[in-house]
Amino acid sequence: xxxxxxxxxxxxxxxxxxxxxxxxxxxxxxxxxxxxxxxxxxxxxxxxxxxxxxxxxxxxxxxxxxxxxxxxxxxxxxxxxxxxxxxxxxxxxxxx
Numbered sequence: 596x597x598x599x600x601x602x603x604x605x606x607x608x609x610x611x612x613x614x615x616x617x618x619x620x621x622x623x624x625x626x627x628x629x630x631x632x633x634x635x636x637x638x639x640x641x642x643x644x645x646x647x648x649x650x651x652x653x654x655x656x657x658x659x660x661x662x663x664x665x666x667x668x669x670x671x672x673x674x675x676x677x678x679x680x681x682x683x684x685x686x687x688x689x690x691x
Contacts, residue, residue, distance in 0.1 A: 599632055599639055599642070600632050600639070604628075605628075605629075605630055605631055605632050606631075606632050606634050607619065607631045607632070607633055607634065607643075608633070608634050608635075609633060609634070609635045609640065612631075612633055612643075619631060619643070623643060623644070623645045624645060624646075626645065629644070629645070629648065630642055630643060630644050630648070631643040
C-alpha cells in the first residue's frame with residue numbers, strides 16, 4: 596500500500612467521500628489534489644484520479660501493450676516467409 600498511498604492527505608474514507616464529494620471532486624478537477632485513495636474498513640477500496648491523469652495512464656498502458664506486441668512479432672519474424680514491398684503491391688493493389 597505504500598506505493599498506493601504516498602501521503603496521508605491522499606486517504607479519504609468512504610464516509611468522507613459521501614459527505615464531501617463536491618470538495619473532493621473540485622480538488623481533483625482543479626489540480627490541487629492528484630489522487631485520493633478511498634479507504635473502506637481501513638483498506639484501500641478505490642482510487643480517484645483527475646480525468647487527465649487517468650487518460651494519460653491509459654495511453655501509456657496502450658503504448659506498452661503495442662510495444663510488447665511489436666517485440667513479440669519481431670522475435671518471431673521469419674525472413675524466409677517475408678515478401679518485398681513490390682511483391683505485396685502486386686498481390687494487393689486494387690483489392691479495395
